[in-house]
Amino acid sequence: MGKFKRNERIAGLMYIFTNRPNEILTYNYFSKLFNVKKPSISGDIGIMKELVKKLDIGVIETIPGANGGVRFIPGNNKEETKKFLDYLCSELSKKERLIPGGFIYMMDLLNNPQIVKKIGMILADEFIDRDIDYVVTIETKGIPIGLMTAEFLGVPLVIIRKNMRITEGTAVNINYISGSTKTIQTMSLSKRALKEGANVLIVDDFMRAGGTIKGIKEMMGEFNAQVKGIGVLITTLEPEEKLIKGYKALLKLEKVDEVDGEISMSSNFELLRQFK
């Protein structure tokens, strides 16, 4: 690369930080990339720190020491997050989303990159202080949210399969009881999927009684992993007594009335740790 002026470097840094959230990047890396000496990069980073604060998009943190560097921790804007969760509530409460059996069609939202990106950013910031090594989810609907949460935390995603797959080698299989349907199900995870003793965040799209997540917790036990957090997009009011504790849900499904075609959904915005 040729020579870049300070303003050009600032824009370039913003591009890199935005693309690689929570990754520790060294002054050396930037120095080579922009072909300037380290003190110049140091000055750039100083300006960036002020800038991300002023733009209200997160913080840039300096990590001292031999493995040190800087990283960008994206943050959510309070007003925008509140509006976004309200938007999800009103969108998900639309009559036409009702599916026979009392289900709600939400694939258009759960597979929309911009929507799941925002959800991922909100979930990530709720658990940013837990030193997470992996985000763990179970196929299929929670995968996009899980992937985006993992991206913002700067860690890999792990997907538990609902059946054993020969293409993934030796696996741990466990049986669990789905709390709402009371049926026995199997989940499977390759032995290679997690490093021993990792810290994990469990993420899913929907939780009723919590049987699936209880199963995932048990699976994590088999890998000697520590469950440091549980984040779901939607939980239901009923049953009140869940099979797991300490989860965080962004939305609450209060009622589905199939006869009148009514769905009521509310936001848990006021429970978010990141705005306290």
Place this chain on the structure above:
Amino acid sequence: MGKFKRNERIAGLMYIFTNRPNEILTYNYFSKLFNVKKPSISGDIGIMKELVKKLDIGVIETIPGANGGVRFIPGNNKEETKKFLDYLCSELSKKERLIPGGFIYMMDLLNNPQIVKKIGMILADEFIDRDIDYVVTIETKGIPIGLMTAEFLGVPLVIIRKNMRITEGTAVNINYISGSTKTIQTMSLSKRALKEGANVLIVDDFMRAGGTIKGIKEMMGEFNAQVKGIGVLITTLEPEEKLIKGYKALLKLEKVDEVDGEISMSSNFELLRQFK
């Protein structure tokens, strides 16, 4: 928001463009966001255009007319892409990835947000000129790549299920024959998933004979959708005769020798349209 100086706006614009690739954003939107008049934004965009060119990260395009605005089309750096595909080849050829049955363990790569983001960006740029409305994939392993490709194209992802789900309402089900295993399988897609007459890009992680993708094409026919492109991460040398034509694969699996523990994988970098 308060007042921002030009350099602060440039950095802010970079943040927004990077987060929302291929989305058309209006001068009005920026003008309100930064609390400045439109001619100032117009000047900012002019600077941005030069800047993204100089940084070699894509182009900013102006769309004239009533629904006009500007959008950032991220581009891949030629040298970096070549290196990245070579890295994937060497990583995927490692002996320890061999799984009994001749399979290759690749979940760590397919679920790594930074890796799938790069794959998604390469696939997106191959089909950027096809006016894509949806990226379509089939569960499970191709979902992360599909989501990232969709993000860079600025369109939603559609996930075909391998079994019918009552939670997704009325669905189209089709049977297809997996070209490599010769077994009959079912795929299912909710009737709500696609708008009539859409242009779609099919994305998957792995293709052997192409039976699954042939099935997806048939499914798209049921929705009167036009298949405008097919992009896969890996294809195999054998069988030479595939069930579909006109696909683009980033990598080619040439040989898996279970006895000697050898995997040979090569890059299709020289076939990429975006660098021609």
